[in-house]
Amino acid sequence: MTPAVPLDLLAGRKLEYVWLGHAVVLGFTGGRQVLIEAVIRLDGPCGHAEVVPGDNPSDAIATLLGDVVRTARTCDTGELRITFASGSELTVDADADVESWAVAGPDGLLIVCLAHGELAVWGDAGA
Template structure:
């Protein structure tokens, strides 16, 4: 997971996919919440299109902290206090984070986490 400040939201896609840097990306595949400036927006991935206001407000913000909880929830805090929260899904992988060298963390259907450690570069 991202432990330090620095990566920023650079692009968005329909899934939604947040490209945090050349090294990390977050794919959200279940309902989630975006909190920006005391405004909370609940979204479903299929409703997110390019330019969705709640996602647009995250563009260019640095990630201050990100963690996955034991039940499979994802909590990402951005500079200025904005947050994305994705809970576990009973039937699907609700999110996954891709990292360098094949590192992968995902929320399992029904809760819990699956973790693939990075592979050493060739």
């Protein structure tokens, strides 16, 4: 298992855009992106929703547009959790067989959740 990692590089960033398709891309201020290829669970003031990347993903995640990240972290299982100022929380579990999510930023930063939740990190994750 990989130790839990705080993703301070997302804290305080505003969600500027969401791209829906076979991967869901969340674009934040400062050039940060989260790429998700697994089921996304969204819990918050508006209830619960699941977003499954693919041909016709739910647009429920668009309710987060303009919201600001309060905290972001990985768990020792590889799960990604992002909480927003609105009280909403986005969760993506690690997949047993494939990469489930990645966080990318300027200057070559890349954090990838590999199969079974192992994290691979390139660049400065503390940036």
